[in-house]
Amino acid sequence: MATAKNEIDFLLHLADNALIIGHRNSEWCGHGPILEQDIAITNIALDYIGQARNLYQHAAELINQHADKIELTQTGKDISLPVTEDSLAYLRDVVEFKNLLITEIPNGDWAQTTLRLFLLSQFQLELFTQLLKHEDAQVAAIAEKSIKEISYHVKWSQDWVLRLGDGTEESKRRMQQAIDAIWAYTGEMFIQPEYATATCLNYAAIQTAWNQKVTAIFEEAGLLIPAKTFVQKGGATGMHTEHLGYILAEMQYLQRAYPNSEW
Amino acid sequence: MEQDFEKIFQDKVDREIRIEPKDWMPEKYRQTLIRQISQHAHSEIIGMLPEGNWITRAPSLRRKAILLAKVQDEAGHGLYLYSAAETLGITRDQMYEQLHTGKAKYSSIFNYPTLSWADMGVIGWLVDGAAIMNQVPLCRTSFGPYARAMVRVCKEESFHQRQGFEILYVLSKGTEAQRRMAQDAINRWWWPSLMMFGPKDDESPNTIQSMKWKIKRFSNDELRQKFVDVCAEQVKVLGFTLPDKDLKWNEERGHYDFGEINWDEFWQVVQGNGPCNKERLDARKKAWEEGAWVRDAALAYANKKAKQKQAAA
Numbered sequence A: 001m002a003t004a005k006n007e008i009d010f011l012l013h014l015a016d017n018a019l020i021i022g023h024r025n026s027e028w029c030g031h032g033p034i035l036e037q038d039i040a041i042t043n044i045a046l047d048y049i050g051q052a053r054n055l056y057q058h059a060a061e062l063i064n065q066h067a068d069k070i071e072l073t074q075t076g077k078d079i080s081l082p083v084t085e086d087s088l089a090y091l092r093d094v095v096e097f098k099n100l101l102i103t104e105i106p107n108g109d110w111a112q113t114t115l116r117l118f119l120l121s122q123f124q125l126e127l128f129t130q131l132l133k134h135e136d137a138q139v140a141a142i143a144e145k146s147i148k149e150i151s152y153h154v155k156w157s158q159d160w161v162l163r164l165g166d167g168t169e170e171s172k173r174r175m176q177q178a179i180d181a182i183w184a185y186t187g188e189m190f191i192q193p194e195y196a197t198a199t200c201l202n203y204a205a206i207q208t209a210w211n212q213k214v215t216a217i218f219e220e221a222g223l224l225i226p227a228k229t230f231v232q233k234g235g236a237t238g239m240h241t242e243h244l245g246y247i248l249a250e251m252q253y254l255q256r257a258y259p260n261s262e263w
Numbered sequence B: 001m002e003q004d005f006e007k008i009f010q011d012k013v014d015r016e017i018r019i020e021p022k023d024w025m026p027e028k029y030r031q032t033l034i035r036q037i038s039q040h041a042h043s044e045i046i047g048m049l050p051e052g053n054w055i056t057r058a059p060s061l062r063r064k065a066i067l068l069a070k071v072q073d074e075a076g077h078g079l080y081l082y083s084a085a086e087t088l089g090i091t092r093d094q095m096y097e098q099l100h101t102g103k104a105k106y107s108s109i110f111n112y113p114t115l116s117w118a119d120m121g122v123i124g125w126l127v128d129g130a131a132i133m134n135q136v137p138l139c140r141t142s143f144g145p146y147a148r149a150m151v152r153v154c155k156e157e158s159f160h161q162r163q164g165f166e167i168l169y170v171l172s173k174g175t176e177a178q179r180r181m182a183q184d185a186i187n188r189w190w191w192p193s194l195m196m197f198g199p200k201d202d203e204s205p206n207t208i209q210s211m212k213w214k215i216k217r218f219s220n221d222e223l224r225q226k227f228v229d230v231c232a233e234q235v236k237v238l239g240f241t242l243p244d245k246d247l248k249w250n251e252e253r254g255h256y257d258f259g260e261i262n263w264d265e266f267w268q269v270v271q272g273n274g275p276c277n278k279e280r281l282d283a284r285k286k287a288w289e290e291g292a293w294v295r296d297a298a299l300a301y302a303n304k305k306a307k308q309k310q311a312a313a
């Protein structure tokens, strides 16, 4: 059952990424700097929530199939069977979440928000393109659907990196500050999690492609890649920043306060 | 001369011919429309806040997705309406300025707080429901761009109302705590929803002129009565009650009688003393002020690119 367990963990990793970045982007809803952009970022949040749902639903299917052989939680608290997209999203705790740290750090300003999305979605685009060849046809199908949305996220966020990098003095300064703040969280994307065992995956290739594209955009915008930074990592295995606890406290509050209710 | 124009204009209105931005129109008609459309646009944008509040706390992924889509729709409504108002010779930035300085109003309903998840249900059911009641006649309003914007808006509003009712329906079938949550939300939102139709007809000075210009087609009291009649029936499906001891079917009138609205509260909220007036306006001002550098950068970048293109040509 090693394969099933690995696939489940990997699906949860992808789903958690989508859910948490969706959550962060949704915090802008109603507060964006330009009405059209408020709509755009809310739409992006909606895309990610949709992707998270597809991924959790498939993970739930596999978990329910292999329930006898899989330990559901690390915290010993039971999620009752059958699991659902909602029990996976709402009833796991911080150490069970497998999202990358880059998805959970706060939004900061518009520069940091759009930059984070650019760096992440560029990574996701490469990763999901590899997943088109996944042996599980359903994973491939989810990847195909997600790629359409992620391609737009890349385009949208890349335009903002260019606009702000090459806009005014202030916007350039803010974009460069954002890069300096976030860069340490980019390295984790290229560390292949132990459970990412699907044969279609090649993280080294993802990193090469990502480096090329990011470097090209930064060059065009006149932005600098920090010379060297330490890599912050651990999210994929449940070692998170303190921010995730607050996200979950907010997100999971109703499910926790009113257990076993339909909504 | 002016009188001839006025006659031609009124004649068109009477024959249900749409007035378009380039047509001659009385200055007062233009001003009334700017006031009404911008106020409507502001309501859509401010209206994002009380619900936006719950996006990060929605109790299931499905509800989260629906709520996101709904609030995003409201932003879209704001966009259509600002565009419609712009055809009358005012810019979006000027309208924002009027909102931020308190010169322009928005629907008072959004100055009430959203305290529980059930509020998402009640807002959809009652607030979007009242909005639909107000807005369906506006699809035939005399000013073309406004009427066309309203057609698009109304299509989406009915989904808003249904999702709200469905939230409440699920709560009504839920646990005792959920039923209490829902009833409490209905109790808090019912009266403010009735106020959404505006002052009583005899205290609504603009109504007669607006009806003559066919900006408005039904009076405040007519629409309010229609709304009460519909909700009094729908609440039975939910198994909840409306918080009005005077609510009673009147066979003779063929309508529900209902209690007296607290107009003092209404005017207090209009004047800025509602529970969330300050929060709502502050949130919009903050978004606007903190977004200034972003808008400046976008403009600077667009100018740079345009110049480069010109130089290359």
Ligand SMILES: [Fe+2]
Pocket (backbone or CB within 6 Å): B044, B073, B074, B077, B153, B157
């Ligand atoms: Fe709306």
Ligand SMILES: [Fe+2]
Pocket (backbone or CB within 6 Å): B043, B044, B077, B131
């Ligand atoms: Fe509306």
Ligand SMILES: [Fe+2]
Pocket (backbone or CB within 6 Å): B074, B128, B131, B156, B157, B160
């Ligand atoms: Fe609505």
